[in-house]
Amino acid sequence: MGRTAGTAKTMPLQGLMNAVMRTLLRVPGVSSFLGERLLTLYVVGRKSGKVFEVPVAYTKRGSDLLVGSPFPWGKNLRTGEPIDIQLAGHRRTADVTVVADEAGVMELYGVIAADNKNFASFNDIGFTADGAPDPTDLRRAYEGGARVFVLSPR
Numbered sequence: 001m002g003r004t005a006g007t008a009k010t011m012p013l014q015g016l017m018n019a020v021m022r023t024l025l026r027v028p029g030v031s032s033f034l035g036e037r038l039l040t041l042y043v044v045g046r047k048s049g050k051v052f053e054v055p056v057a058y059t060k061r062g063s064d065l066l067v068g069s070p071f072p073w074g075k076n077l078r079t080g081e082p083i084d085i086q087l088a089g090h091r092r093t094a095d096v097t098v099v100a101d102e103a104g105v106m107e108l109y110g111v112i113a114a115d116n117k118n119f120a121s122f123n124d125i126g127f128t129a130d131g132a133p134d135p136t137d138l139r140r141a142y143e144g145g146a147r148v149f150v151l152s153p154r
Contacts, residue, residue: 040086059115070146094151106138108148
């Protein structure tokens with residue numbers, strides 16, 4: 001069964017790729033380069049209490065970082081509950097605001113997609129003739145469970 005537009009995909013060997021990226025994001029020098037687009041979230045499972053290290057792409061917006069995802073790990077993040085992140089080789093705490101409403105997700109997913117074409121491709125978001133993220137694809141992403149996490153590093 002194929003994916004529909006606006007739904008995220010996983011790569012073959014996604015687990016291996018995530019392990020490699022987690023390691024690289026800890027290496028001084030390399031982490032500064034990769035940290036221009038990637039960070040690691042330390043997500044604590046609500047039921048298990050286990051810490052999951054999730055490498056994700058982000059977009060800077062002022063002093064905040066925007067992370068978009070439809071994946072289940074996002075259900076463990078709550079507005080007002082801080083999270084640890086690894087950013088440019090440094091572990092720190094960030095405050096979290098979860099955006100889950102349709103208008104907010106579509107707007108911010110659009111900001112991320114416009115800033116990061118790899119994110120757009122990974123999430124199957126196309127662009128209109130004028131170069132804007134396709135609203136139909138953004139709506140499908142929302143309908144597929146996409147949320148945006150606004151991280152405010154301390």
